[in-house]
Amino acid sequence: MLVKHFCRLLLLPVVLMLGGCKLVLLNPDGYVARQQSDIMISTTIIIALIVVPVLIAIAVIAWRYRASNTQAKYDDKWDHSHQLELLVWGVPLLIIIAVGAVSWTGTHQLDPYRPLDKIAEHKPVPANTKPLEVEVVSLRWKWLFFYPGYGIATVNELVAPVDVPIHFKLTSDTMMDSFFIPALVGQVYTMPGMQTVLHGVINKPGEYKGFSANYSGAGFTDMRFLFHGMSQKDFNSWVEKVGASGQALDRTAYDKLRQPSRAEPIHYYAHFSPDLYERILNRCVDPGQMCMSPIMTDTMHSRGMESAPAHGAAMH
Incomplete structure (x- = not known):
């Protein structure tokens, strides 16, 4: 009886930790x-x-x-058993x-780069379904989300309709982070000057937690955001609400946003510069900077290599 109570006492901390x-x-x-x-x-x-x-x-x-069991059979000549x-x-x-x-x-x-062919078990992606495009930028220490199909952007809030594939394009402003929404999809890294891709779908309405899973400095613990799964009707209403916020995300606003800050509140942008994400990716947001795409293209041509068309140009 004493042993049983002792075992229960040992398990109590585990139960308390996992109970909530x-x-x-x-x-x-x-x-x-x-x-x-x-x-x-x-x-x-x-x-x-x-x-x-x-x-x-x-x-x-x-x-x-x-040693105390004298009844156990012991064979001192045993050395092998097939x-x-x-x-x-x-x-x-x-x-x-x-x-x-x-x-x-x-x-x-x-594979995070592989487009979804199903939105649920035994439920293929409906024909002519267009994925929700979301461009993600990790900043110090906050998350910026562009919705190019709707012309809006948000900080520290991500919203998507239920049962609609989501196509993420991800990059970073200055440091490497890890984009992670445990309820939606596995984590993927964001890196300056590079783009990663992720595909996912949420199947139930609700509020979920997202965060950076890679240490990135003093504000790392506050680098969190909310992800909402909504019905298509509620998502459309949310898009209208963001579009009515009246704020614009231009280069000046982005320069202010990219400054380090902790526990950044959720805020919305009714519209943004169309090529802002590409300029962040190509590291040419500031005036006079040459974008990486033309530089890489020139380097590859000088080496006799073929490349894709360049994206962006220097901002004036």
Whole structure:
């Protein structure tokens, strides 16, 4: 009885810590995140098939062949067993093959650059569905979201309609961050002068947390934002509300926004300079700066290499 009460006492801190937690990584509301969760759970179960029996065997062998157990059979001439050798090497090999197959398949199916072909299990993307385009810029220490299809922008608030694929393009102003919405999709890095891509979809209306998962300085802990999944009607109303905010995000406003700040409140921009994201990506927001695309194009041509057309030019 005393041992039972002691065990309960040891488990009490764990229960208290997990009691108020929603284990979003194990039960996300986004289709891509749910597939990633399934892979994580499946891999853990497969690994447990070898780990748990080994732990049990250690305890059983230690108890059975303890010094005080004089009844245990001991064979001082035993040195090899083909059956045991097959078990020791064969089972872990099968486990490695199974984990590798699950990981390899999942890695290719959930490639962040791969457009979605389903919005839910057994529910393909409807024909002629246009993904919601969102351009993401990580700043110190806040998140800027452009909606090029609607001409609006927001800070520290991301909104998307339910069951509509989202196509993210991501970059950074000055430092490397990691864009992460656990309920929606896995994390992806943002880097200055580079663009990463991410595809996701949210399947339930709700308010979800997003943040930077990569340490980026003193304001890192405040680099958080809200992600809202809404019905199409509510999303359209939200777009109208942002469009009526009356603020403009031009180069001057962006220069002010890009200054380091902590716990930046949510605010909206009714419109923005059409090429602002491209200039942030190509590091030519400030007047007189040469964009990286022409520079890279000239470098590649000078080396006899072909390249894609350049994006942007110097801002005057």
